[in-house]
Amino acid sequence: MTTSTPRFRLGRLLVAGCLLLAGSLPLAAADNPTPAQQQAERQQTQPGNNAPVWREVRSGDSFFTTNRGPEAGVLIQSEGDTWRHLRNGPVTFYGGILLMLVAAAILVFYKIKGPLTLHDAPTGRLIQRFPRYERVVHWLTAGSFVILAVTGLTMLFGKHVMIPVIGHSLFGYLMVLGKNVHNFVGPLFAASLLAMIVIWARDNVWQNIDALWIRKAGGLITGEHVPSGRFNFGEKTWFWIGVTILGLTVSISGFFMNFPNFDQTRNDMQIANIVHSVSAIVMLLLAFGHIYMGTIGAHGAFDSMKTGYVDETWAREHHEQWYNDVKAGKSGHPQG
Amino acid sequence: MARMKFLCDTERCIECNGCVTACKNENETPWGVNRRRVVTVNDGVPGEKSVSVACMHCSDAPCMAVCPTDCFYKTEEGVVLHNKDACIGCGYCFFACPFGAPQFPNGPAAFGVRGKMDKCTFCAGGPEENGSKAEFEKYGRNRLAEGKLPLCAEMCSTKALLAGDAPVVSDIYRERVARRGKAGEAWGWNTAYGKPEQAQERTQERAREQNREGAK
Numbered sequence: 001m002t003t004s005t006p007r008f009r010l011g012r013l014l015v016a017g018c019l020l021l022a023g024s025l026p027l028a029a030a031d032n033p034t035p036a037q038q039q040a041e042r043q044q045t046q047p048g049n050n051a052p053v054w055r056e057v058r059s060g061d062s063f064f065t066t067n068r069g070p071e072a073g074v075l076i077q078s079e080g081d082t083w084r085h086l087r088n089g090p091v092t093f094y095g096g097i098l099l100m101l102v103a104a105a106i107l108v109f110y111k112i113k114g115p116l117t118l119h120d121a122p123t124g125r126l127i128q129r130f131p132r133y134e135r136v137v138h139w140l141t142a143g144s145f146v147i148l149a150v151t152g153l154t155m156l157f158g159k160h161v162m163i164p165v166i167g168h169s170l171f172g173y174l175m176v177l178g179k180n181v182h183n184f185v186g187p188l189f190a191a192s193l194l195a196m197i198v199i200w201a202r203d204n205v206w207q208n209i210d211a212l213w214i215r216k217a218g219g220l221i222t223g224e225h226v227p228s229g230r231f232n233f234g235e236k237t238w239f240w241i242g243v244t245i246l247g248l249t250v251s252i253s254g255f256f257m258n259f260p261n262f263d264q265t266r267n268d269m270q271i272a273n274i275v276h277s278v279s280a281i282v283m284l285l286l287a288f289g290h291i292y293m294g295t296i297g298a299h300g301a302f303d304s305m306k307t308g309y310v311d312e313t314w315a316r317e318h319h320e321q322w323y324n325d326v327k328a329g330k331s332g333h334p335q336g
Numbered sequence: 337m338a339r340m341k342f343l344c345d346t347e348r349c350i351e352c353n354g355c356v357t358a359c360k361n362e363n364e365t366p367w368g369v370n371r372r373r374v375v376t377v378n379d380g381v382p383g384e385k386s387v388s389v390a391c392m393h394c395s396d397a398p399c400m401a402v403c404p405t406d407c408f409y410k411t412e413e414g415v416v417l418h419n420k421d422a423c424i425g426c427g428y429c430f431f432a433c434p435f436g437a438p439q440f441p442n443g444p445a446a447f448g449v450r451g452k453m454d455k456c457t458f459c460a461g462g463p464e465e466n467g468s469k470a471e472f473e474k475y476g477r478n479r480l481a482e483g484k485l486p487l488c489a490e491m492c493s494t495k496a497l498l499a500g501d502a503p504v505v506s507d508i509y510r511e512r513v514a515r516r517g518k519a520g521e522a523w524g525w526n527t528a529y530g531k532p533e534q535a536q537e538r539t540q541e542r543a544r545e546q547n548r549e550g551a552k
Binding site: 050053057066071074081 | 444
């Protein structure tokens with residue numbers, strides 16, 4: 001067919017246009033030479049001007065070296081400076097202030113309100129609240145948490161708080177121990193944390209009775225006993241935000257730093273360090289509340305986790321729904 | 337009092353790694369620990385540049401600032417040293433250092449068991465008695481106490497690597513730059529010594545430099 005309709009001509013024009021565009025692509029690439037090409041060219045046009053090299057060095061890329069150390073090919077990394085100022089600045093300053101403020105606030109609350117006590121006399125009849133495996137998991141998590149908290153806090157604040165008192169040498173020796181304890185107990189905490197999430201997740205689901213607890217603020221101010229299931233809404237908040245979210249965040253970011261043998265970069269570990277310290281401090285703030293309620297804040301609470309048993313009066317006044325369920329022969333776990 | 341600094345002239349460095357070997361031999365550092373390394377940018381391409389880098393003994397040293405046990409100290413000559421007895425091997429100095437200077441004998445080991453940090457001492461040893469056996473075993477040779485400069489720079493075949501009092505080092509370098517009329521980047525100096533807080537230190541150095549000029 002030799003006739004050429006306008007439509008056919010348009011098609012040929014499009015094809016030609018595409019070919020032209022495709023042909024121009026290598027030209028466009030030549031406009032953006034690699035830094036190495038730029039440097040080679042610069043040596044011809046302006047010998048001694050090494051600007052392309054310094055631009056490359058500044059980018060933080062890795063270059064050739066016979067050294068086999070981690071990131072040895074990187075000449076300069078500027079993220080370390082950002083990390084230094086975040087850690088030594090806001091994390092240390094605001095973290096320290098918050099820890100002192102919350103601890104002080106809890107003490108003041110205790111001085112003013114005193115502990116939660118039972119309204120009625122104990123019956124003397126005991127009812128099982130925590131079976132042995134739950135107590136083992138709880139104390140494994142709690143024990144490792146306290147060890148990690150003490151060693152971790154020393155890592156961040158010891159320089160400012162302890163060195164002026166006990167001096168550099170003793171502090172150094174203690175910290176050699178502290179750091180190794182922190183690094184080896186960490187994985188134990190992570191494992192017991194996972195076990196804890198598994199065994200208590202079903203008891204911490206939302207129940208309609210929790211709305212009542214929120215409305216009355218748990219009776220913390222009025223002192224009245226608000227009915228709840230096996231765990232009240234306060235305990236559930238601690239479980240989901242403190243234990244689950246923050247606990248997992250702390251564990252995962254901890255693994256990044258504790259096992260540097262997976263080729264992670266300094267930048268990865270700087271980010272992990274900031275995430276780790278911030279979430280650990282927030283978790284500790286919440287833990288202050290939990291430890292307070294579990295020890296001096298509420299009579300009978302510590303014994304329940306120590307022995308596994310509570311008095312029936314305690315069960316009825318603190319966890320009425322759970323008490324009724326258990327009395328009725330049910331499991332006590334929230335029913336779907 | 338002198339202010340010790342390193343300077344690597346990239347127009348002269350030929351990537352022979354002599355400084356790396358000299359350092360390793362003089363200080364008898366453990367396997368895997370290289371206090372100094374040479375990095376080549378655009379290796380094999382015309383115009384490639386090599387830089388020999390170790391601890392720069394920064395004015396406002398980040399390692400010093402982040403160390404949880406505060407085991408670093410600065411000598412009167414501006415050399416950043418550390419006390420290995422107080423080092424816990426946490427790796428924070430390595431996170432913070434712009435130059436990748438801190439080294440660990442066990443490398444990035446599981447459970448963070450890196451061992452005591454090791455880095456360039458500007459051949460100035462550590463807190464132990466100068467020239468003692470204990471000092472040598474932990475930190476290597478204390479050449480500064482013997483009136484000698486770091487061996488890496490002393491051994492440098494092209495005199496690309498300069499070590500010594502800042503005004504002297506700058507003088508040599510300035511003369512070179514003036515003679516060749518180009519390539520005047522003293523690499524790393526801005527990061528290591530260029531922070532605003534060190535303005536006073538730099539003024540003092542300049543004054544000492546002018547005194548030297550006057551004495552000539």
